[in-house]
Amino acid sequence: MQSLNQFTLTEAVKESFKTEEGSRLKFLLETFIEHLHDYTRETNLTHQEWMGVLNFLYDCGKISTPERHEFILLSDVLGFSALVDMINTRGGATEGSNLGPFYLDDAPVKNLGDDLATGREGVIVMAKGTVRDILGKPLAGAIIDTWQADATGTYPIQEQERGQDKYDLRGKFTTNERGEYWYTTVLPKPYTVPYDGPVGDLLRAGNRHAWRAAHLHFIIRAAGYRDITTEVFFANTDYIDNDAVFGVRKSLIAALKPVKKGQDLGVSVQRQPDAMFEFEFVLAPE
Numbered sequence: 256m257q258s259l260n261q262f263t264l265t266e267a268v269k270e271s272f273k274t275e276e277g278s279r280l281k282f283l284l285e286t287f288i289e290h291l292h293d294y295t296r297e298t299n300l301t302h303q304e305w306m307g308v309l310n311f312l313y314d315c316g317k318i319s320t321p322e323r324h325e326f327i328l329l330s331d332v333l334g335f336s337a338l339v340d341m342i343n344t345r346g347g348a349t350e351g352s353n354l355g356p357f358y359l360d361d362a363p364v365k366n367l368g369d370d371l372a373t374g375r376e377g378v379i380v381m382a383k384g385t386v387r388d389i390l391g392k393p394l395a396g397a398i399i400d401t402w403q404a405d406a407t408g409t410y411p412i413q414e415q416e417r418g419q420d421k422y423d424l425r426g427k428f429t430t431n432e433r434g435e436y437w438y439t440t441v442l443p444k445p446y447t448v449p450y451d452g453p454v455g456d457l458l459r460a461g462n463r464h465a466w467r468a469a470h471l472h473f474i475i476r477a478a479g480y481r482d483i484t485t486e487v488f489f490a491n492t493d494y495i496d497n498d499a500v501f502g503v504r505k506s507l508i509a510a511l512k513p514v515k516k517g518q519d520l521g522v523s524v525q526r527q528p529d530a531m532f533e534f535e536f537v538l539a540p541e
């Protein structure tokens with residue numbers, strides 16, 4: 256039997272897994288074990304600290320529900336989610352950003368020019384732009400699947416007990432023959448990620464806040480192209496430089512411009528906007 260010590264242990268653990276030679280699983284597992292062991296040796300982790308980590312993970316599991324996934328939140332505040340988004344962004348395509356916890360895959364189908372914020376107060380903005388491929392070709396029939404918080408920073412899905420419809424402030428638009436999209440909605444406000452659980456304790460321990468910069472969520476799809484999950488932010492708004500989940504990229508910040516009464520918008524809309532922004536989504540081939 257091999258005599259194990261703190262340096263030979265790592266290889267022994269790797270070899271104990273009989274995974275397929277050359278497989279992705281083997282690579283992921285072995286790399287994880289190496290880094291975890293390296294971290295442990297490098298930090299001289301104590302029993303107390305080790306148990307602290309395990310109890311923290313236990314608490315994350317305990318507070319999680321189908322609606323509240325504390326591990327996703329942990330991934331977000333550690334920049335792990337942002338890193339996965341960054342690594343998986345294709346050159347030339349729109350940068351990816353957080354999916355967040357509130358996506359529904361069956362949002363109502365909308366027509367170009369519709370208002371997503373029917374009956375809601377706030378700053379009404381027109382979103383307008385095109386979907387193109389990385390060579391600049393407009394993509395007709397692309398799907399713009401969007402969802403967002405309201406003018407108080409709340410998602411309607413969070414307020415169903417107070418009579419809100421979970422399908423409010425979300426919709427699927429299809430680009431026209433020139434790859435264009437436009438609609439109106441209410442300008443969302445910043446909101447905090449949940450900070451009443453273990454991840455909140457972690458934020459407090461690090462003297463960090465829980466605020467997200469105001470944003471609109473998007474998934475853009477077109478046949479033959481790679482889907483993009485991303486967010487659009489607004490220039491000069493709160494937390495744009497210190498979003499709690501590291502979702503902001505410079506290329507995802509849109510400039511809001513005021514819209515004057517009677518101004519020719521070039522397209523027809525259901526509701527008169529107070530402001531507008533333009534944003535181009537770029538998709539890479541599959």
Ligand SMILES: [Fe+2]
Pocket residue numbers: 355404470472
């Ligand atoms: Fe969000």
